[in-house]
Amino acid sequence: MATILVTGGSGFIGAAVVEALASRGDRVVAFDLVETQRLKDLRAAHPHVTFSAGELTEWPQLAQVFRHSRPQAVIHCAAIVGVVNSLASPIATMRVNVEGSLNVLAAMRLFDVCRLVNLSTEEVYGAFTADRIDESHPCRPSKPYGISKYAVEQLCRDDAATYGTSITHIRTCWVYGPGLPRPRVPKTLIDGALEGRPMHIPAGGDFRVDHVYIADVVQGIVKAVDKATTPQDVYHIASGQAPSLAEIVEIVRELVPGADIAIGPGHYAFADGVEPVRKGALDISRARRELNYSPRYDIRSGLEAYVDARRRGIG
Ligand SMILES: NC(=O)c1ccc[n+]([C@@H]2O[C@H](COP(=O)([O-])OP(=O)(O)OC[C@H]3O[C@@H](n4cnc5c(N)ncnc54)[C@H](O)[C@@H]3O)[C@@H](O)[C@H]2O)c1
Known part of the structure; x- marks a missing residue:
């Protein structure tokens, strides 16, 4: 049975990923600032789910969860999310998203974890130059959120090149479905x-904008983490x-x-x-071809x- 650490495990996407992994029998450790009722219910239903309260930017707290749980893989969902939040708190956005992700990479190195699936965003592109784009579109993010997420991708690329970690970035778009904490359409x-x-x-x-249902995002993330390595390091997981x-x-x-x-x-x-x-729209042909991703909604x-x-x- 694999142990998978999900950072941001109380969040919209993180909790849905925890649920999917737990339902198929994985041991899952959710790391987040606070435990939500949804996560408490998940723990009650799935004895292999544990919760660890902690702050990404506090190295001892993150190191502790790695030391105790010894995960085989990490799905990194924790972040300050969204353009508006990032404009309100640009420094916190950089600290949590960039410094927090560097802590994740450092903990992986220290505790011999090779596999990371990192949640990224279409905001890394900045303005789209066409109605449908693929992963080769230039990245020119323009707001603290997208800039922080692109910085994380690039730092991960450097980590993979230097230490041989296997890192896959999931660029998703506007995710909707039950559990979204932010007031956004739909x-x-x-x-x-x-x-x-x-x-x-x-x-x-x-x-x-590409709207993707939460169950499809989870499908793509799980398909990615199930691979020890992926042919490319970035995939669109969206509706297309x-x-x-x-x-x-x-x-x-x-x-x-x-x-x-x-x-x-x-x-x-x-x-x-x-x-x-x-x-x-995000072109999803690469994920269809290489991850066997097939959105249902x-x-x-x-x-x-x-x-x-x-x-x-x-x-
Ligand atoms: N929801 C979307 O539409 C969308 C779109 C593109 C990309 N993403 C990416 O997906 C990931 C998850 O997004 P989400 O929609 O679930 O967001 P969310 O806000 O629901 O979840 C993020 C979680 O991270 C936790 N967190 C924040 N700061 C933390 C810290 N310092 N230490 C520990 N935990 C912390 C929060 O408590 C929260 O539970 C993010 O990386 C985001 O950039 C989301």
Whole structure:
């Protein structure tokens, strides 16, 4: 039975990965600042899941979890996530994302762990130059979040070249589904629709970005960690499609009849004055070919699954 350490194991993606690994019988150690109720429930259901509270930037706390658990592989999800959070706290973003990841690499070296799957993001590209891009698109990140995540990728590349670690970066895009902690579309739309609250977003209907359902992201991560090494060090794990936010609103309206939700045309803004750069779809052919990744959800079936989960009180 493998032992896999999941940093950020209380988070949206981390907890879903912990659940998938535990369900198939792996021993999983979740490392995070705090344990959520979801993780407590997972531990109750799966005796091979443990939780270790700690701060990535505190070397003794991270070293301790490596010393006690002796993992064979690490899935690194912990981070300060998102453009808006990173603009509010650029220094903390650099500390947690860059220094924290360096600590992970150092702990791997010290405790002989060779395999790392690192969660990265489409933000490493900066503005897309086409409606669909593959992994060879130039990386010109423009905000602290994307800059920190690209720095981590590059530091990992140096680590792999110097120490022979096997590191795979998963560049995913806008992940949605039960458990997302941040108020972002489509969560805000679905919450409004199901709670009977009007949700009128003034602008953004024309904005297109690859939306990927959480179960597909987990599938890609697990497929990657199951390989001792991958032919390339970076893969898109996404849906391969970039619906517009207006199309998403339309689908949610169909799934929740009577929902009072709407979005105006034009470009989307995360917050006042903070707009995402041009985005689009992530080409997933490399992951299909080399990881055997096969997403099961398009935007309609993903939103359907999300609405269904929320109706059952999940997420
Ligand atoms: N959710 C998305 O749409 C998305 C898209 C692209 C990439 N990603 C990447 O996926 C990964 C996971 O994202 P998520 O959506 O699950 O985010 P999340 O915020 O839900 O989870 C991140 C977790 O990291 C933990 N964490 C933060 N700082 C820490 C620290 N100093 N020490 C220990 N733990 C700390 C948080 O407590 C949280 O549980 C991140 O690396 C993110 O960059 C996410």
